[in-house]
Amino acid sequence: MQIRNFSIIAHIDHGKSTLSDRLLMRAGAITEREFQNQILDDMDLERERGITIKASAVTVFHDHTYPDGRTERFMLNFIDTPGHVDFHYEVQKALQACEGAILVVDSTQGVQAQTVANAYAAVEVGLEIVPVINKIDLPSADPVRVAEEIEQVLGFPAEDAILVSAKTGQGIDELITALCDKLPPPTGKPELPTRALIFDSIYDDYRGVITYVRVIDGELRKGMKIRFMGTNKLYQITDLGKLMPRPKQVEVIGTGEVGFIVAAIKDLHDVRVGDTITDAGNPAPAALPGYKPSQQMVYCDFYPSGKTQYDELRDAMDRLSLNDSSFSFEPESNDALGFGFRCGFLGLLHMEIIQERLEREFNIEMIQTAPTVTYEIKKTDGTVFRIDSPSQLPDPNHVEEIREPFIEMNLILPGDCVGNLMKLCEDRRGIYKKTEYIGATRVMLQYELPLAEVIYDFYDRLKSATKGYGTMDFDLIGFRSGNLVKLDILVNGDKVDALSVIVHRDHAEKRGRGLLVRLKEEIDRHLFEIPLQAAIGGKIIARETIKSVGKNVTAKCYGGDVTRKRKLLEKQKEGKKRMKRVGSVDIPQQAFMAILESGD
Template sequence: MTPLSHIRNFSIVAHIDHGKSTLADRLIQSTHTVADRDMKEQMLDSMDIERERGITIKAQTVRINYTAKDGEEYVLNLIDTPGHVDFAYEVSRSMRAVEGSLLVVDSTQGVEAQTLANVYHAIEADHEIVPVLNKIDLPAADCDRVAEQIEDVIGIDATEAIQVSAKTGIGIEDTLEAIVTKLPAPTGDRDAPLKAMLVDSWYDSYLGVIVLVRIMDGVLKKGERVRMLSNNSTHHVDRIGVFRPQMTEIDELGPGELGFLTASIKQVRDTRVGDTITHEKKGTTDALPGFKPAQPVVFCGLFPVDAAEFEDLRDSIEKLALNDASFSFEMETSAALGFGFRCGFLGLLHLEVIRDRIEREYNIDLITTAPSVIYDIHMKDGTVTQLHNPADMPDMTLVDHLQEPRIKATILVPDEYLGDVLKLCQDRRGIQEDLTYAGSRAMVVYDLPLNEVVFDFYDRLKSVTKGYASFDYQMIGYRQDALVKMSILVNDEPVDALSTMVHRDRAEARGRAMVEKLKDLIPRHMFKIPIQAAIGGKVIARETLSAMRKDVTAKCYGGDATRKKKLLEKQKAGKKKMRQFGKVDIPQEAFISALKMDS
């Protein structure tokens, strides 16, 4: 049993690609937690998509035993967190389970937007923070400049920042010493009633739900009965263990320790992240402050390309929702696409990851409709409803006004691209709030509407700054604006999968671009097809797709002109009738291509 003073719980936070997972690999390797023959790159990134994209999606934990220079044995619990803005909720909840953080900053690039966001999570959780400058083996490394930047931008003393190269292993020993000497030990009372925080949970097909817990007070032993405070459900603990990264069973978890338990729980929904776990009898009654549940900000429809695969899609979405508490879904139908699901995500990367996992792990071809955000609709009778899908917009005569979600975006960009970034933000209806300098880089703070950002803002930002800008955002609330629903009509029939919410001033340009694009994407039919963009009853843009025609007068040579005229009139009447009953086939690619707007 390890005394409290010899336990250290910490997480590694950093911007994307600043070397968190590589540093975790070196810490695991240098303490011989994993045998050298079992070591692989990005040891803690277990999903295929994580390894392929080179990003961390789920926060992972590992227990390391370390013998310090003074000969004392320490137990270090490490949580490796994601760096991407879409998975910020993973970061914030990992922070609550530990007492300190290693802040990793790339010594060639300096402080980035996401570095700031993740540090603020750590500061909010009252952490002791140890700055680590990584990649010092690169010729472009400039440790003094970056240390100064950490002090200017974040306000943490970086004079004693540890210089490491996670790739080559320089400075790893100093890092381990700093964890032991600079980070605080956890507090907790072994004799108090059990109080454990549920940090994460995921589904395993053999063991049921695996629950990651941090013990605050008391002791948890195998075979005890425990109770969840949020829903009062009780469970019998089958096994208790720790991750070394493999699961290793142990008999008990004491205060200050991080480990897992399994209790034959069937559904991840029964294990709310941030919940308090206690003993069934003589347990505690006061719950720990929970986390705010993750609020989805982007919604889109997922439909199977082959309608027969709908049931398979339902199964796969339910299985994914078991592992990912931040992903929500409900059934919906569309006239153009058939049956599908309306799903909520934390951002576009989250959407892409879920879509890739469904296509790859369950072999289902998907169509995704245009991502949209949640609008608040204030009706004239004083009620407020939420709009998830533009196709469900109520009658405008009953609506008083619409409010859209706004975000506060922080963009760090090299000086020479500042003009392009400001122009991009102005084009997206942004309001500039702040502009400061950290060395040769500008830090711009903008208030932007979320629906302008959600679609392709990040791609545009990367292309105008040649990839040098970094971007982070947080929700700040709702604000009223002149928003309208733009419908697309093909052959006088509205296509609900293509309806979007746009700003009134932009509607005409957006509508014109959309109908021109659709004219190229929809194949020609035997009758002419009008493609229109409309707001309410008013058509704002129109293109006509001409009909394929058969030359009916080919058999007439010479003779009277009225013969030809009679045949042409007959054909015209046929086309008119056809257009009345004809069904226009819109190919699947048209939906996705039409929505990818290059502004």
């Protein structure tokens, strides 16, 4: 039996999940009714948002007939991957578990930013790529133009592109034939000691950690004693299986195959994505190279609130980080919010998804602070270190320079929107690099931008400026020194660390004023007046005041001497002064998120 391992990669919404389901249906693994439901996107969030968040690995069988009439059985192991830039790490993990990739391009939209990024990622790993033009059943489809774009931008011959409609099933047989003929078989050797790459894992309350693996050399058998080479832990396999797409038990997972292992693993920290599993009795001499660690781009704090306790939040995060290795967290404490965690994410959508998964899957209630990026600090004594929160910034007298992360961004957009986009990038301190034309109507712009200027609302502005047709992809290129300062927010005279931000000095006053206006709307009026101030070091650069809730203490006075009214008003004034000194201000969750919306 022949084996083919491949990933399905594409820009967001180009039809990867529908194509995956169509391949499952063609192989007889699912019915017509199940095909309508995008069976591989099994998370509620994936169905609601219409996006893939987690890569899903599936095994199906296909009887391939050669031109000379011979028939041979093929095992097709494929992974449906996410398309959004925030989940690019999931794509990279999937690519390293395969020998080939299907690159899907929408026949109405053509080559987009993530199409280019994913194609380069697959070429870098050395995969055989099969270009596919999807959605040819749509009235606005233009497969000839898109095939030319694929050749012009990515360098794959236009005639090699396979035309399919995942929705109607047109062209699927030609695609499966191309997969069997063009993709190389796995290169592993069955006679060598067992080496299996862990590419994903989940936690099950009844079975412990379930580990998803790709066997590179040797084989895994039920009852076999295994060693995790990274953590040096020993376990015995109690169950082996494959997703077809429902779990199916097997006795052996052979060389080049994909499946899952159950070994009664209770400690979440024993399993790491990218680790190598080997036979404890006959271990492999060296582990597999594994994965490059993911690089977190955005940080924010999560603090337990309501009925949720600190320990519950930590356990939920432990389980979630097992399933999503690009999410990291470490303990953090704050005077205003108590004990919580500093969390790292690949982007804002990733942060939003993690927050929703914690709330839905684990019933967690929490407060989230505004996101920040990592900064590199060079002190006057020459030492260089990184911080991911403005509160970690040392005293300004000890700081020689603050360096911020810069990204190289590729933007693909209609030619008539170039002016709008260039203005947006320049407003965000962007540095123009180059322009390339893709076909007659579309342009690819390349800019270098500070990451801090992108994480807030750049994507929304891009969509507005390009009438929804613009797409973007970016890579971190390093840290650069800038004229940056820490902007502190004082509420009622007290500095609130969770509201501090690092900004460019030229934008500090505008940013501080905008932030205070938003905070004034979000913080409720109290019985005393609340001053809100924005400061750089000891210098106040902006101020707003939340008026106190008034009570008419003279309502019961009528007629008579005016001194009685004055006495009551003076007494009220003294009371409010004292209250302002000792009273505490309740800052709601929305106030922390107001920092996000002060991007303008």
